[in-house]
Amino acid sequence: MPAGIPPFFRFNVIRDNIHSRNILSWILVPGPDILDIQIFRDAGLGFSLLTTILVAVQDRYLDLAGSATDEYFLRARDSLTSVYPDTLSVSPITNAEPLCAISGTVIGFDGLPKFAVNVIVEPSIPIGVSALGFGVSKKFLITTTDASGFFSIDVLQNAIVRFKIPDADIDFQTQIPDESAIDFSELLLVGGPIFGVVEEEEE
Secondary structure, three states: OOOOOOOEEEEEEEEEOOOOEEEEEEEEOOOOOOOEEEEEEEOOOOEEEEEEEEOOOEEEEEEOOOOOOOEEEEEEEOOOOOEOOOOOOEOOEOOOOOEEEEEEEOEOOOOOEOOOOEEEEEEOOOOOOOOOOOOOEOOOEEEEOOOOOEEEEEEEOOOEEEEEEHHHOEEEEEEOOOOOEEEHHHHHHHOOOEOOOOOOOOO
16 A cells, blocks of 8 residues: 555444444545454543454444444554554534535646545534534544545535635535535535635725
């Protein structure tokens, strides 16, 4: 695996309050032969190994005893001694509300797709509730573009969030529509103030 490229380009944790469980999902970057994935959970006492599973390119794990405040990270191994960098720790959303799949392609100023670029979604309102009463992520969500610059990330409908793609100078606030899917370019058109990119002209 090339240095600096994480083994995961998508890792989300969704809280299913109806069944009192957390749903962990991930997609692996194609290429390396990975022996297994270790799932770590912090239930308030520090991170400890939750389970070790055989790897799949795309997979899902149900933490039946998980709470809304648990945090997780994944660790991939291609042997008993070789360990890839850990994913960032993520927490489940506070409520199982409808999600909106946001997808798009990040293109650089040179016109070429940007590979392994972070796409970050941060809550723009107090943790745990949105303007319309919907749950939001306790921490930021993050995904990474693939070789063609494509990304997809699931965000709660109606949540007010801040989108950041540092390598593309994109940083803006918006409210996620009550739709099951939307193209990222449409959010750019309706987004709020862009932070650190566009300066206001002096009168």
